[in-house]
Amino acid sequence: MSTRALKDALVLGSGPGALSIAAALAIENLDVEILSEQSPEEPWPFTYGIWGEEVDELGLSHLLEHRWVNTISYFGEGDKDPNSKKNEITKHNRDYGLFDKNKLQAYWLEQCNNAEIEWHKGSAVNLETNQLISTVKTSNGKELNARVVIDATGYKPVFIKSPNQGPVAVQTCYGIVGEFSAPPVEKGQFVLMDYRCDHLNPEERKEAPTFLYAMDMGNGKFFLEETSLGLFPPVSLDELKRRLEKRLETRGLEIKSLDHEEHGSYLPMNMPIPYLTQPVLGFGGSAGMVHPASGYMVGSLLRRAPKVAKALSLAMKDPKASSASLAKKGWQTLWPSELRRKQAIYKFGLEKLMRFEENLLRGFFIEFFSLPNKQWYGFLTNTLSLKELISAMWKMFRKSPWTIKQGLMNMHGRELYLLFKALLVNNK
Template sequence: MIKASADALVLGAGPGALAIAAALSSENLKVEVLANSDPHEPWPYTYGIWGEEVDDLGLAHLLEHRWKNTVSFFGEGADNPSSKSNIPTPHNRDYGLFDKNKLQHHWLSQCELAKVQWHKGLAQKLDINETESRVTTEEGKTITARLVVDATGYDPVFLKSSESGPVAVQTCYGIVAKFNKPPIAENQFILMDYRCDHLSEKEKSEPPTFLYAMDMGEGSFFLEETSLGLAPPVSIETLRTRLELRLANKDIRITKLEHEELGLFLPMNLPIPDLKQPVLGFGGAAGMVHPASGYMVGGMLRRAPGLAKAIAKKIRDSEASPAQIAQCGWAELWPEDLIRKQALYKFGLEKLMRFSEPQLREFFKGFFDLPSSQWYGFLTNTLTIKELVSAMWKMFVKAPWSVRIGLMGMQGREIKLLWEFMKPKIKN
């Protein structure tokens, strides 16, 4: 049998690539990484996680900030601060923000301890036979491995999908700044602020957006105007304008702009890749983003070790082909229950994409009125199928008729997604 140069070759240098490279190297596999960028290059975006989630992982030391005063606002808003429209919905759960550098170093240090080999270049061609996978870069360099893991993000290099359709994209525009007066309460984290009294009637009829905000300490605040997944997405220009209107409505002005996130485009309902292909995926490339929340980092941290362990066991079978190793990985990454839950989450997203601003506010009021364990498990994808269905049914029963009508209407891909939930296509 031909001996490949590595057990696993990971493509990419972002969070997904480093997470799986670190996990595989921790299984004493020979791991190599190919990326067009330096894996030490700072990441541009912020990553949040619920406190309980990071505590369960034993990684609270990687947080830069942690808030206990976590709230949302689902009222319409009014000039009177004591108005019911301005009463916050408390979440009574800690929320944390990763220190991006610490999180990156957490994975890099594991890779460096295991002597992971780094290659710079852009993967262009993939050839797979019964004994090895061969990747050729644009520069003509060839790297061989028993398994290739494509972790190159939402537009993967080699992974293919058997499905197509419009992609719902979550868009965000954010700033870190100091202001003439605090835009939110001291030591507060706001998951969603849907108050809309700063908008005209015409703007209220357009796709809704909300404020995601946090007190960063020392007079700095992070504010991000965000749209849930939509197709086509809300433009960055619209989000920037809405954030400016939101601040102007409270006579809040920026005195020092410290950082600007020019826009995050997060695909929310990407299809699960074709699970028969002989190359494995991880992270955004493998459709792991939570369609209802956009969260993924917590899921990658939880699932990378188990996936790596399954892959390592198969790789130690010297007769296993690259295709068989990949199939083992896909079976671990996308078991039937997760495929079914993903279809149900996408079904819910299809509903929310058509909700008006008043419907969304009423929906989220009811959602966060569920028992804390239910809405938390929903957002972190840690409920069983039975628990998930129970939470969604309870939400429907408690919802006002304006929301129920929106939930009952069947349009677009909803019937297909319900069928996928009932009868998932298990391709591995």
């Protein structure tokens, strides 16, 4: 065994999940170090959105790069005539923000640097847990010792083990930032979902539905992203690019200049919650923290990291606490039974939506966003209690037309299993 000083926690990874939990642990005055293949200062490639109220409650609105008051969606069929009722707007009456990802990264890095967290370059290749100590062997031949190891290496974690619950639905997207021959959205406008499909022929409409996520970035620049909410097998990036180009062509829009092409990400939407008794703790994507209903995670990282760090700090006051017991305490805090039940309900909803045809999916979202503002917002941010979540879902079911009720009641796959999970949650 190495003679290095024993750290309280070793965090694996350098993305949002890793930095958020490392910073939270540092605030608790724990002795932390980071192991990652890339420097924690390496720029992040993706964009991160969040609702205005959500970031305001966290006191972090200063980390936003853009904020929109005019937030809308389109769930009609669409028509080339802009005055057609098929282009009716759903107004969300809520602010939406886009993080300045460099500021968000710097926010967590500053907390880590103030605590003088040591960073090691390399990857973890082996983990040994021996009562009070966990030892990670690195690709560089080092041995790093800590009371608890936190694997925050993303959707393909190094050490985290999870049950096999079948295919994982994947959200895919293809986006561009640039100038166009005419504004693709109104000045100062954010479009959460544009499901209009008049640019597709009847055969294409039978295929997996996709929507446009779009925003005015100011100074004549716009961000447009064709997105598949979640599907297995996933919609390919080539198909998303083709659909976005066809959408623009139908609306008579040409790209004048292209500043950035975002080939998007393959975001697992319904990953299983890992085994909660394993002697290594997960956080972020590795811990299944992506919201199955929206694909969002940053708000959850910001809310849940301090709770997990506080629980670990209290547990570590016992010098005889084993690595396995510390990890278990972290898992219990990260995934209490209510959150696990809610996660199963969200996965049930995604399972249903993956099977909806284009017209049924548009109808579903019309009903969903006609719920009271607080209910649909709480659903998408995962801030409703279990009781409130069930109430919102029941209210929507009651007021929905029969076609949507039927779509929600028909069981074709894992729906019954997921409902069972919502009712009976275990700790494994």
